[in-house]
Amino acid sequence: KTQVEQSPQSLVVRQGENCVLQCNYSVTPDNHLRWFKQDTGKGLVSLTVLVDQKDKTSNGRYSATLDKDAKHSTLHITATLLDDTATYICVVGDRGSALGRLHFGAGTQLIVIP
Amino acid sequence: DMKVTQMPRYLIKRMGENVLLECGQDMSHETMYWYRQDPGLGLQLIYISYDVDSNSEGDIPKGYRVSRKKREHFSLILDSAKTNQTSVYFCASSSGGRGSDYTFGSGTRLLVI
Numbered sequence: 292k293t294q295v296e297q298s299p300q301s302l303v304v305r306q307g308e309n310c311v312l313q314c315n316y317s318v319t320p321d322n323h324l325r326w327f328k329q330d331t332g333k334g335l336v337s338l339t340v341l342v343d344q345k346d347k348t349s350n351g352r353y354s355a356t357l358d359k360d361a362k363h364s365t366l367h368i369t370a371t372l373l374d375d376t377a378t379y380i381c382v383v384g385d386r387g388s389a390l391g392r393l394h395f396g397a398g399t400q401l402i403v404i405p
Numbered sequence: 406d407m408k409v410t411q412m413p414r415y416l417i418k419r420m421g422e423n424v425l426l427e428c429g430q431d432m433s434h435e436t437m438y439w440y441r442q443d444p445g446l447g448l449q450l451i452y453i454s455y456d457v458d459s460n461s462e463g464d465i466p467k468g469y470r471v472s473r474k475k476r477e478h479f480s481l482i483l484d485s486a487k488t489n490q491t492s493v494y495f496c497a498s499s500s501g502g503r504g505s506d507y508t509f510g511s512g513t514r515l516l517v518i
Contacts, residue, residue, distance in 0.1 A: 327509075332512075334409070334509035337507060392463075393448075393507075395440075395448040395449075396447050
């Protein structure tokens with residue numbers, strides 16, 4: 292059973308618009324949550340990591356929230372650029388050490404058009 | 406520039422042939438991983454290595470084995486490849502822990518015909 296669900300599955304926005312990606316999960320324990328960006332044909336690049344019960348992070352035009360009570364995270368991208376076209380993957384870590392496992396969502400495919 | 410390097414980038418093999426996928430990292434990370442990525446699914450963990458000769462099965466180890474004889478190098482071996490092992494394989498490394506960076510390679514696209 293999929294433990295990390297992302298929505299929407301795909302999204303098309305115009306350059307300059309803002310967008311919000313959603314991640315719901317059932318992983319227990321939920322030690323931390325990461326968002327990755329994957330360009331077509333490339334590896335995953337970490338955008339941010341959230342660790343607290345209710346957490347917020349900001350990394351340039353990317354900002355993210357985590358609510359562990361709701362087991363829910365969002366990734367906000369403001370003023371989208373064409374280079375933001377990629378798949379965004381939500382990942383939940385069940386421990387804070389190398390002994391833990393990462394649980395991956397299937398990703399949201401974002402397409403930014405001119 | 407810290408990175409994980411995977412070789413080859415693309416590979417076509419016939420069913421029953423042996424396959425060797427190689428991965429190297431230059432960060433002295435203790436922990437390394439092999440994942441596969443299939444359309445519509447999240448990455449699935451094949452094997453994890455905590456250090457030299459300290460390997461553990463992941464969620465889908467059947468049909469795969471690994472070798473780690475040096476900290477910077479982690480190999481994935483498919484003995485007698487099957488068509489359902491057609492996939493994109495990612496290697497990753499980490500210093501461990503929630504605050505650590507996870508660095509992924511660019512992937513090896515394997516087609517088994």
